[in-house]
Structure formats: structure tokens, C-alpha cells
Amino acid sequence: MTERSEYKELSWQGLWKNNPGLVQLLGLCPLLAVTTTLTNAIGLGLATLLVLVCSNATVSAIRNWVPKEVRIPIFVLIIAAFVTCVQLLMNAYTFGLYQSLGIFLPLIVTNCAIIGRAEAYASKNPVKQATFDGLMMGLGFALVLMVLGAVREILGQGTLFDGADLLLGDWASVLRIEIFSFDSKFLLAILPPGAFIAMGFLIAGKNAIDAYIAKKQPKVETDKTIERVRVNFEG
Amino acid sequence: MKVAVQNNAKVLALFAIACTALVSVVNWLTKDTIIRQQQQQLLSTLYDVIPAERLNNDLYHDCQVIAGNDYLGGDDEQMAYIARMDNMPVAVAITSAAPDGYNGKIKLIVALNVDGSVSGVRVLKHQETPGLGDKIETRKNDWIYGFNGKTVEAENDLRWAVKKDGGMFDQFTGATITPRAVVKAVKNTALYFNKNKDSILSAQTSTCRDNND
Numbered sequence: 001m002t003e004r005s006e007y008k009e010l011s012w013q014g015l016w017k018n019n020p021g022l023v024q025l026l027g028l029c030p031l032l033a034v035t036t037t038l039t040n041a042i043g044l045g046l047a048t049l050l051v052l053v054c055s056n057a058t059v060s061a062i063r064n065w066v067p068k069e070v071r072i073p074i075f076v077l078i079i080a081a082f083v084t085c086v087q088l089l090m091n092a093y094t095f096g097l098y099q100s101l102g103i104f105l106p107l108i109v110t111n112c113a114i115i116g117r118a119e120a121y122a123s124k125n126p127v128k129q130a131t132f133d134g135l136m137m138g139l140g141f142a143l144v145l146m147v148l149g150a151v152r153e154i155l156g157q158g159t160l161f162d163g164a165d166l167l168l169g170d171w172a173s174v175l176r177i178e179i180f181s182f183d184s185k186f187l188l189a190i191l192p193p194g195a196f197i198a199m200g201f202l203i204a205g206k207n208a209i210d211a212y213i214a215k216k217q218p219k220v221e222t223d224k225t226i227e228r229v230r231v232n233f234e235g
Numbered sequence: 236m237k238v239a240v241q242n243n244a245k246v247l248a249l250f251a252i253a254c255t256a257l258v259s260v261v262n263w264l265t266k267d268t269i270i271r272q273q274q275q276q277l278l279s280t281l282y283d284v285i286p287a288e289r290l291n292n293d294l295y296h297d298c299q300v301i302a303g304n305d306y307l308g309g310d311d312e313q314m315a316y317i318a319r320m321d322n323m324p325v326a327v328a329i330t331s332a333a334p335d336g337y338n339g340k341i342k343l344i345v346a347l348n349v350d351g352s353v354s355g356v357r358v359l360k361h362q363e364t365p366g367l368g369d370k371i372e373t374r375k376n377d378w379i380y381g382f383n384g385k386t387v388e389a390e391n392d393l394r395w396a397v398k399k400d401g402g403m404f405d406q407f408t409g410a411t412i413t414p415r416a417v418v419k420a421v422k423n424t425a426l427y428f429n430k431n432k433d434s435i436l437s438a439q440t441s442t443c444r445d446n447n448d
Contacts, residue, residue: 036365065246066246067239067242067243067246069239069243070243070246070247073247074246074247074250077250077251077254078250078254080254081254081255081257081258084258084261085257085258085261088258088261088262088269089261089265091265091269091272092268092269092272093268095269095272095273095276156365156366157366163374187364187365187366187367190365190366191364191365
């Protein structure tokens with residue numbers, strides 16, 4: 001297997017086929033709680049992405065020195081350290097966003113997607129691949145957060161990028177788009193039940209697309225069979 | 236067996252030390268910025284409720300600790316920031332809390348002019364229902380400006396209630412509990428100020444520990 005196809009496969013796995021949000025359903029608590037606005041979603045998505053890349057790289061770098069009996073506590077230590085660092089940095093440089101993310105920032109420690117990747121992939125693979133896997137899984141998670149955040153923000157308050165200045169500084173307040181305005185908000189979209197419903201539609205949508213592709217696939221199966229055998233290696 | 240345990244313990248300890256070191260370094264690097272951010276946040280709220288041109292003292296450091304009491308929402312310590320113009324007090328911003336919010340305490344800052352009228356009110360922290368109770372925030376609704384210039388005449392001042400209860404403040408459609416709690420808290424804070432005006436204003440030295448850095 002060439003290195004290039006390995007990276008391609010890692011991207012495919014992280015962004016679509018094995019997406020931590022839509023398929024593995026990991027880290028649902030922050031996923032559903034924070035996605036009331038697009039800004040919050042981007043903030044938490046970036047924080048999770050950063051922690052995931054750093055923890056994957058570190059876990060992979062030390063994989064030969066860690067006795068397997070104590071690997072889980074060590075992974076947790078590493079993840080907790082990175083999360084605390086990210087939390088301190090956000091507190092210092094994106095204060096408003098730090099406040100609106102609240103408890104969900106420290107809760108990244110308990111996001112199973114991170115320890116899951118550390119255990120399942122990073123602890124068995126070289127640093128470069130592990131870092132790339134962290135990046136793709138993190139992007140996959142962040143994208144789901146953003147889609148959910150955007151849908152809920154549009155339905156709930158008819159805006160996009162509301163409060164973007166909290167994340168990006170004062171200039172970003174011009175990003176705010178008022179799509180439509182209504183007197184009383186569509187509460188369901190903002191409250192937790194709305195998050196579950198929207199998440200359900202997202203997963204259904206992904207499955208529908210997969211099913212559609214699978215239905216189209218058999219027609220070209222004949223000349224693709226050899227390639228399929230090669231691609232089927234994920235664990 | 237014993238060797239393995241010792242070895243594992245050593246590795247674990249090493250990682251604990253390394254991680255702690257990393258966190259300490261980041262903490263040391265960001266400490267000052269975080270404190271500055273918090274001060275700035277508080278100061279900008281303070282200048283929101285007491286316009287900067289009305290004072291010329293160091294508002295942030297001219298501060299009194301007030302022991303918790305029923306007027307200010309319970310046992311938590313509260314702060315009073317005293318605005319002075321050429322050493323004459325013009326207004327006081329008191330942090331307070333509404334204990335009976337829909338979803339926990341609503342933390343407020345209430346600025347009162349020395350004549351007892353309200354200079355401004357802001358919500359510092361709340362967990363009210365998004366879309367309903369959160370209209371107490373300035374970025375959602377103008378409601379909180381309704382307190383500006385109002386005065387509490389007496390303990391049984393009937394105008395200090397939401398309109399539904401016969402008072403002069405609007406409630407929100409679908410959410411009466413939140414504005415009711417805020418109105419009551421602002422009223423109580425104003426009453427507290429009227430009763431303790433002299434002791435708050437006469438204090439010369441700041442008693443806030445955190446601010447004396």
C-alpha cells in the first residue's frame with residue numbers, strides 16, 4: 001500500500017465513512033449542547049481539532065515507551081494536559097467565546113472521540129499518519145458541529161455567524177447575516193430536543209447518500225473488483 | 236512482577252510530571268492576559284452602567300466588599316465599585332443576584348446614582364431559557380434599559396413590579412418569572428443602597444483583595 005493511498009483512506013475515514021460525529025457517535029454531549037450557534041460550533045470544533053491532533057501526535061510519539069498496562073491513564077493525562085492548555089489559551093485570547101462555551105471546553109477531556117483515536121489508531125501507528133488521522137477525525141467532528149450549528153442557528157434565530165466577534169475579534173461582527181427575522185424564535189431548534197432531531201436528520205441524510213451510492217455501485221462492479229480488494233483494509 | 240509494577244509507576248509518575256510542567260508553563264504564559272481580560276470585561280460593564288465621563292477615579296480599584304445579605308440575593312459576597320468625580324461620589328455599582336430566576340441565580344450589576352436613582356443595570360451571568368428569558372441580555376433585547384433613571388421610593392413601592400403584577404416594567408411573552416426576579420433584585424439592591432449609602436460611600440480604603448494587585 002502506498003503512503004498516498006493511506007492518507008487518502010485516512011481522510012475518507014475521518015471525514016465521511018467513519019466520521020466521529022455521524023457514524024461513531026462519539027462526543028455527543030458537547031456536539032448537541034454547544035451547537036446553538038455557528039460561532040460556538042466553530043469554536044468548540046477548532047478546540048477539539050487542536051486537542052485531537054496534539055494528543056494523537058504525542059500518543060504516537062511515545063507509543064514505544066509506554067507499558068501497555070498503564071497506557072490508558074497516560075493517554076488521559078496527555079489529553080487532559082492539552083485540554084487545559086487550550087482552555088487557558090482560549091481564556092486569554094478569546095475571552096467571550098470561552099465564556100459562551102463554558103463547561104463544554106474542559107469537557108473535551110471526556111470526549112470519547114479523542115481517547116478512542118488515541119487507543120485505536122495513534123498508539124499503533126507512526127507519528128505522521130497518527131497526526132494526519134487526528135486532523136481528519138477532528139475535521140470530521142468539526143464539520144458535523146458546524147452543519148448542526150448552522151442549521152440550528154438559522155431555524156432558531158434566523159441568523160448566521162451571530163457573535164462571530166467573540167471568536168475572531170471585533171471586525172468579525174460584519175459577518176453576521178440576518179437571513180430572516182421573526183418575533184418569537186423557533187424555540188425547539190435552540191433547545192436540546194431540537195439538537196437530537198437535527199442530528200437524527202443529519203445521520204439519516206448521510207445514510208441515504210451512502211445507500212444511493214451503493215445502489216449505483218454494482219453497475220461498475222465488474223471492472224472495479226480488483227481495486228475493491230485493495231481498498232478493503234480498515235480495521 | 237514487582238519490577239513491572241515499579242516500572243509502570245515510574246513511567247506514570249514521569250508522565251504526570253511532564254504534563255503538569257506543560258500546564259504550568261502555559262498557565263504562567265497566559266496568567267497575566269487572563270487577569271487583564273477579566274478586568275477589561277468588568278471595566279467595560281462598569282462603564283456601561285456608569286458613563287466614563289461622569290467619573291475620574293480608578294473605578295476598578297475603588298471597591299468595597301459587601302457581606303452577603305438577603306437584599307443582595309443570599310450569602311455570596313458582593314462588590315461595590317464607587318465612582319467619584321474629584322473625590323465626590325457620583326454613583327455606585329453593586330453586584331447583586333436574583334435568587335429566584337427560572338433556572339438558578341441571575342447575577343447582576345446595578346449602578347445607582349448617589350440620589351438613589353438607577354444609573355444602569357446589566358446581567359453578568361444567567362442560565363435562563365434561550366429565546367424566552369434571555370431577553371434580559373442587552374444583545375437580545377432593550378428591556379434592561381427600562382430601569383435607567385427609575386427610583387425606588389419605599390420598601391412597598393408598588394410600581395416596582397412587572398405589568399402583570401400591576402407594576403411599571405414589561406414582562407416577556409412566555410416568560411414572566413425571569414423579569415419578575417430581575418425587577419425584585421434591582422429593587423432590593425436599590426433599597427440596600429438607600430439604607431447603607433453612608434457606610435459604602437464614606438469608606439476610604441478599598442477592601443477588595445483581588446483588585447489590589
